[in-house]
Amino acid sequence: MSRYDPTEAGAISVEALHMTMRFGDFTALDNVSMTIRAGTFHALLGENGAGKSTLVKCIMGFYHATEGELLVDGRQAVMTDPKMAQTLRLGMVYQHFTLVPSLTAAENLVISRADTPAVIDWRSERRRLDAFMAGMPFSVPLDQPVSRLAAGEKQKLEILKQLYLGNRFLILDEPTSVLTPGEADEVLSHVRALTTASEITVLMITHKFREVSAFADEVSILRRGKYVGGGKVGEMSVEEMSRAMMGEAPVVSDRGRATTVKKPLLELRGVTAKDRTGLHNIEIDDVTLNSGEILGIAGVSGNGQMELMEILTGQRRLTGGEIRVNGASYSATRREARAHQIRYLPEEPLRNACAPRMSVAENLAFRMFDASADGGTIFWKNAGAIARNADDLIAGFNVKTTSPAARIAALSGGNVQRAVLGRELTGAVKALIVSNPCFGLDFAAVSSIRDRLIEARNNGTAILLISEDLDEILELSDRVLVMSEGRVTFETPIETADIAEIGQHMAGHG
Amino acid sequence: MDQVEIGLWGVPLAILGGAIRVSTPFIFVSLGECLTERSGRINLGLEGTLVFGAMSGYAVAYESGNPFVGVLAAALAGACFGLLHGWICKFKGVNDIAVGIAMMLFGMGLAFFFGKPYIQPQAPDLPAFNLGWWSDIPQLRAALQVNVLFIAGGLLAVAMAWMFRSTRVGLIVRVVGDSTDAARAMGLSPDRVRLLATGAGGALAGIGGAYLSLYYPGSWTEGVSSGQGLMAIALVIFARWNPINCFWAALLFGGAGALGPALQSVGVSEGYYLFFAAPYVLTLGLLILTSSPDRAMQGAPLELSLTK
Numbered sequence: 149m150s151r152y153d154p155t156e157a158g159a160i161s162v163e164a165l166h167m168t169m170r171f172g173d174f175t176a177l178d179n180v181s182m183t184i185r186a187g188t189f190h191a192l193l194g195e196n197g198a199g200k201s202t203l204v205k206c207i208m209g210f211y212h213a214t215e216g217e218l219l220v221d222g223r224q225a226v227m228t229d230p231k232m233a234q235t236l237r238l239g240m241v242y243q244h245f246t247l248v249p250s251l252t253a254a255e256n257l258v259i260s261r262a263d264t265p266a267v268i269d270w271r272s273e274r275r276r277l278d279a280f281m282a283g284m285p286f287s288v289p290l291d292q293p294v295s296r297l298a299a300g301e302k303q304k305l306e307i308l309k310q311l312y313l314g315n316r317f318l319i320l321d322e323p324t325s326v327l328t329p330g331e332a333d334e335v336l337s338h339v340r341a342l343t344t345a346s347e348i349t350v351l352m353i354t355h356k357f358r359e360v361s362a363f364a365d366e367v368s369i370l371r372r373g374k375y376v377g378g379g380k381v382g383e384m385s386v387e388e389m390s391r392a393m394m395g396e397a398p399v400v401s402d403r404g405r406a407t408t409v410k411k412p413l414l415e416l417r418g419v420t421a422k423d424r425t426g427l428h429n430i431e432i433d434d435v436t437l438n439s440g441e442i443l444g445i446a447g448v449s450g451n452g453q454m455e456l457m458e459i460l461t462g463q464r465r466l467t468g469g470e471i472r473v474n475g476a477s478y479s480a481t482r483r484e485a486r487a488h489q490i491r492y493l494p495e496e497p498l499r500n501a502c503a504p505r506m507s508v509a510e511n512l513a514f515r516m517f518d519a520s521a522d523g524g525t526i527f528w529k530n531a532g533a534i535a536r537n538a539d540d541l542i543a544g545f546n547v548k549t550t551s552p553a554a555r556i557a558a559l560s561g562g563n564v565q566r567a568v569l570g571r572e573l574t575g576a577v578k579a580l581i582v583s584n585p586c587f588g589l590d591f592a593a594v595s596s597i598r599d600r601l602i603e604a605r606n607n608g609t610a611i612l613l614i615s616e617d618l619d620e621i622l623e624l625s626d627r628v629l630v631m632s633e634g635r636v637t638f639e640t641p642i643e644t645a646d647i648a649e650i651g652q653h654m655a656g657h658g
Numbered sequence: 659m660d661q662v663e664i665g666l667w668g669v670p671l672a673i674l675g676g677a678i679r680v681s682t683p684f685i686f687v688s689l690g691e692c693l694t695e696r697s698g699r700i701n702l703g704l705e706g707t708l709v710f711g712a713m714s715g716y717a718v719a720y721e722s723g724n725p726f727v728g729v730l731a732a733a734l735a736g737a738c739f740g741l742l743h744g745w746i747c748k749f750k751g752v753n754d755i756a757v758g759i760a761m762m763l764f765g766m767g768l769a770f771f772f773g774k775p776y777i778q779p780q781a782p783d784l785p786a787f788n789l790g791w792w793s794d795i796p797q798l799r800a801a802l803q804v805n806v807l808f809i810a811g812g813l814l815a816v817a818m819a820w821m822f823r824s825t826r827v828g829l830i831v832r833v834v835g836d837s838t839d840a841a842r843a844m845g846l847s848p849d850r851v852r853l854l855a856t857g858a859g860g861a862l863a864g865i866g867g868a869y870l871s872l873y874y875p876g877s878w879t880e881g882v883s884s885g886q887g888l889m890a891i892a893l894v895i896f897a898r899w900n901p902i903n904c905f906w907a908a909l910l911f912g913g914a915g916a917l918g919p920a921l922q923s924v925g926v927s928e929g930y931y932l933f934f935a936a937p938y939v940l941t942l943g944l945l946i947l948t949s950s951p952d953r954a955m956q957g958a959p960l961e962l963s964l965t966k
Contacts, residue, residue, distance in 0.1 A: 246840045
């Protein structure tokens with residue numbers, strides 16, 4: 149077997165042959181074969197749990213495939229560990245950034261190299277970095293700590309890092325999930341230019357058909373660990389791809405919108421607060437949430453949406469302004485939330501709205517365990533009422549759990565989300581404040597959560613939907629606000645909403 | 659030398675001299691803790707390491723007749739304590755703060771046990787430089803008696819700042835302290851880096867201890883430390899994990915520690931014990947003033963259990 153010469157330039161191909169990966173009884177990957185030809189932009193489609201990440205982890209040497217083999221550049225490769233992938237010039241950009249936040253971009257690049265000198269001569273390193281950057285299609289500020297870079301810049305830096313390391317085969321794991329549509333197009337078109345020039349080969353994990361159609365040459369689709377289709381992107385329609393991915397054409401729920409009475413319920417007037425870093429201000433001048441509407445708040449992650457959620461849940465101190473509910477001042481205490489019937493579904497509810505080690509039944513009782521029938525509080529816990537409440541919600545919201553006594557942490561993400569949503573929607577609810585309710589869920593779970601939100605809206609509940617998923621905002625909202633750098637910079641009713649215009653406001657170019 | 663009457667000027671002078679004398683152990687312990695914390699681990703055991711360093715340094719200096727051999731022995735003993743802490747913390751489910759408290763009590767107990775025979779004898783002192791030779795005023799000359807370790811500490815602070823910026827080792831420590839995942843993805847072993855950083859931090863705390871018994875106050879007693887090892891941890895937070903800031907913060911704390919004796923020397927004896935509490939009040943005050951209910955601590959290594 150001839151040794152691979154790592155100094156060779158140019159894109160390389162990767163072939164997976166009959167890859168099978170078993171974890172105990174569970175087969176995560178079942179006899180998958182696919183070819184990623186050199187210099188192509190290859191998309192890997194699949195739902196959550198379809199085996200996409202198992203496949204790429206086998207390619208990168210994090211897992212050892214139970215069966216099957218891997219050809220890199222036409223030669224057989226035994227991926228013993230991730231370092232092997234590095235010597236073969238395979239690199240991966242993870243969904244969660246692996247840059248070190250407090251180091252500058254330059255420091256991140258230099259330390260990631262295998263041959264970092266013991267004493268770094270920054271002047272000559274900078275010269276070499278500048279020369280490297282000059283040959284790249286995009287650049288990022290090198291002297292800023294990575295924590296100060298925008299998400300798009302971080303994503304670019306991750307890709308630059310792989311090129312700086314000399315990798316010729318890149319795996320991108322949902323690279324656009326944190327970017328605005330504009331940023332996503334920019335990054336992907338640069339990546340595409342690199343593949344067209346045969347500098348690199350790219351395998352992109354995604355679930356966005358739009359990106360597949362616009363940028364990829366070829367596509368492979370996985371479902372439940374099996375290869376279920378693929379080929380040239382030009383020869384496949386979106387319907388074919390989605391059918392292969394989900395097993396059947398997605399059920400388009402009509403989600404009828406009833407005409408509702410819209411009355412102002414919750415108002416934010418001149419609200420100011422500090423952001424997470426304490427360096428910037430959140431300033432919400434004038435936002436009104438009406439009953440019977442879904443008010444969507446769009447924006448790129450990190451533009452103050454998290455802080456807005458914290459302001460509304462009473463977790464962040466106001467430095468000015470006030471929140472009013474039904475005309476009365478509101479500071480989100482448990483008593484006030486109960487009196488005004490305001491409920492919350494924060495993002496990552498297992499972490500932010502559950503006690504993970506307590507049972508499903510106990511978690512479902514958080515809103516009612518201390519409430520008596522007449523609206524007061526009770527001292528002794530009413531086990532019967534808690535059990536009845538749990539049974540109702542588990543049945544009503546289709547929560548799949550082995551028993552109400554199981555720990556809530558043992559449930560899958562979609563079931564936790566439904567359980568918490570069920571808890572928050574019990575009884576009379578005037579307003580529901582939701583943040584990224586469908587993040588990381590599969591299609592069926594997403595669809596059922598969205599149905600519930602529309603149903604609540606039709607019943608007259610006011611819903612404030614904070615989401616980084618613009619498609620979700622456009623699908624559900626009656627009105628859309630855009631947040632950028634801590635302010636609401638744009639408002640439009642859904643009838644006149646234009647995705648390009650919203651994208652520009654999200655990117656801060658209003 | 660005759661005392662020259664310089665009135666109230668004696669107070670700032672005495673504070674300056676005191677700051678240099680008192681701050682030296684703070685410099686070493688805080689630089690050691692700074693290194694350990696930048697790697698993402700906190701070692702609360704440095705108070706025990708300091709006391710054991712004071713004892714072992716004094717004992718070895720007495721037996722060998724050379725104070726520098728004593729300092730070396732203290733550094734070695736401190737490194738052993740640090741490595742032990744780092745090794746225990748490697749295991750899953752072990753909390754570095756709890757281990758630190760255990761190590762603190764262990765170090766002090768061990769020092770008292772082995773140190774009993776060395777309470778009486780007199781070991782050789784560390785040398786000092788007379789930077790006040792140009793002056794006729796004895797108070798000024800006294801204040802500018804600068805010990806070797808103070809100068810070494812100052813140089814060390816600069817060297818450590820340079821290390822964090824411009825060496826591979828320094829960047830690796832920062833990577834590990836900021837993101838265990840990123841470090842693993844780079845093929846680094848976070849546990850190993852933290853073990854070595856804790857060991858090196860322990861060695862520095864040991865040197866700080868040797869200073870206590872070999873220069874100021876200059877003898878081994880069980881009360882040789884007045885909590886410098888613990889206060890240095892607060893000092894690192896105040897210094898925002900920056901070695902140069904650690905040096906200045908140590909001087910500030912040293913100056914606060916010298917306030918009581920300085921006022922006493924000009925005859926202010928009112929509230930004597932209150933002034934002696936100045937460093938502790940300063941610790942509390944600074945931590946409150948530099949904290950914020952709204953934002954995360956700036957500059958804190960992200961893997962630190964203290965700030966997580």
